[in-house]
Amino acid sequence: MAEQTVIAGRYQLLGRLGSGGMGEVYEALDAALERRVALKMIRSDLAGSDMRERFGREARALARIAHPNTVVVHDVGLHGDVPYLVMELLEGVDLRSLLERRPQLPHALVRAVAAGMCSGLAAVHDAGILHRDVKPGNVHLTRAGRVVLQDFGIAHLLDTTRQTATGVVVGTPSYMAPEVVRGEAPGTYTDLYALGACVYEMLAGEQPFGGASMVEVIFKVIQEEVPRLRGRRRVPDDLADLVQELLAKDPTWRPTAAEALERLRCPPNAAELIAEAVTEDLRTRAVRDFGPAPAEVVGASVPGLAEADPDVMTTAQVSVAAGLDSRSPQGTSGLALSEATRNEILHAMTPAVAEARQREAVGMVLRGSLEEAVGLLSRLADACRASLGPVHPTTLACVYWQGVCLARLGAGDSAVAKFAEVSAVADGSLAERRAARLE
Incomplete structure (x- = not known):
């Protein structure tokens, strides 16, 4: 879509921020409130009546969530026949970018980030929604110390008719639970598995299951036990045990988001730890780029x-x-x-x-x-x-x-x-x- 396009007579597109499985995300100016926002438009080839219904249902469900650890939804509408979603525009850094520059994080920071993710997932699950694509690239950290779950592009409503056919694998293999890879119905425990994979990566500096190809990763997810973190240098035993349970093959063994949050023992200065990590990352990039x-x-x-x-x-x-x-x-x-x-x-x-x-x-x-x-x-x-x-x-x-x-x-x-x-x-x-x- 061309820049300078105005959506609904209100949102002026300024530039493309990225794209995903369901569509593209733009930086836009909300002329009515004079603020910058993120505007997500569904792909034109997916904009059939069923998809529009699903998109609207997703937007209304997300808008019901008012939680600091989930992205804020401002508006939803149609541009012609194409649905769009207007969300807050986040500044800071996503967890994937942070891990690329700093593979292993201090365990206090891991607790802080994981606690924010748990709080967000608890709010999402209470609203009857699955995220279904929890991964470092969809976890945003801000200079104000927020941990924000974003990109619910393939979110699934628990209380409505399923929109994803059984047997269709949707997600990122390294963070997909075994039951999803096998084509079974997902649940809240599916997001908790992905959370465990993220925490594992923050602690170990590597993903729990690596491989030269997607097929190899998927095979390991189904067949192999996750390498243990207990006993590894600089990994607290309680975090190692929690990760082991979150990555359990049997979904019933995994704790809920609320249970995981309690066991994480989030530090009281969590916001400060996150803010400093984001600032340090930006400081490093500034020194390098200048x-x-x-x-x-x-x-x-x-x-x-x-x-x-x-x-x-x-x-x-x-x-x-x-x-x-x-x-x-x-x-x-x-x-x-x-x-x-x-x-x-x-x-x-x-x-x-x-x-x-x-x-x-x-x-x-x-x-x-x-x-x-x-x-x-x-x-x-x-x-x-x-x-x-x-x-x-x-x-x-x-x-x-x-x-x-x-x-x-x-x-x-x-x-x-x-x-x-x-x-x-x-x-x-x-x-x-x-x-x-x-x-």
Whole structure:
């Protein structure tokens, strides 16, 4: 679907966020409430009357759930004959991305994440819904410390006629329970098996059943016992025993979500642990993506800077912008950019376009949308260096705000390096200016 399409006269599509088995998810602007949302549209080839009925039933069921560990559903409707679902837009990182960069998590963090997943599953099951695709990619962690279950794209209502035919395997093999692989009817215990597979991976740094092919993984899920975690280094016995029960071949041996939550012994500072893990992940990516200063920048001068105020950047200004001072602004107007809009930066980078994108990036920083700001400032600085030059004022401003992002994320040394990069250019210009006056 084309960007800038407006759905229901209200939701303006800004860019595609991803796709799944049932359809595509877009970032959209809710013009009525002036907020960004995630809008999921069912695939056009699936948009028959039966699927529309199922989609509407799913949406109404999810909307009944008001729980911090499940994604919030705002609206549902039809765009022509195609159903859509409007949900909250989550910032942060999904558990799969976190595990790719940090395979084994500390057991306190594992307890915190698993407890959030259990709480969400308990709420979902109480509402008569199965998630049916619990996996790290569908578990979102936010900088506010939330654990959010998302993508109920193949959710199944327990209290309605089954919509998935017996014998059809739906899900991700590594997290599918043996009974589902055999084509048997799923239940709440199916989601609990997937939870166990996720906890196993967080503790061990690997999936319980690996294989070179999907067939090999499925064979192991059905035939083999899960490798034991008890006795492994840095794995508490109580968590090892809980995982063993969650991954039991016999569904009746698995605890419920509520029972698992009680046994997890969630730490009292769970939200802080999750928030710090997300911030640390973003901080690592920011340091990596922003990179070191190009060699040609050091000692260079900014054209036209001789006419500017010599006091280019004071310590107080840096502190205010970086949020280290009580005078730092707490918010700003404007909307974040979609991925497609960010990519446009790499093309047609005129000074006017660069300055406009830079203002939007600054707005992201000031309102705390650091994940978006990091991505935009990384692309923007690279594009400005290529199109405008490494010492152009707009390029240097991008570098400066990269430093602000790093400072807010706690990467002090890297932030100082960015500020020093700008200062080096400013100092070179001042030296040229003074030398010119002496001639």
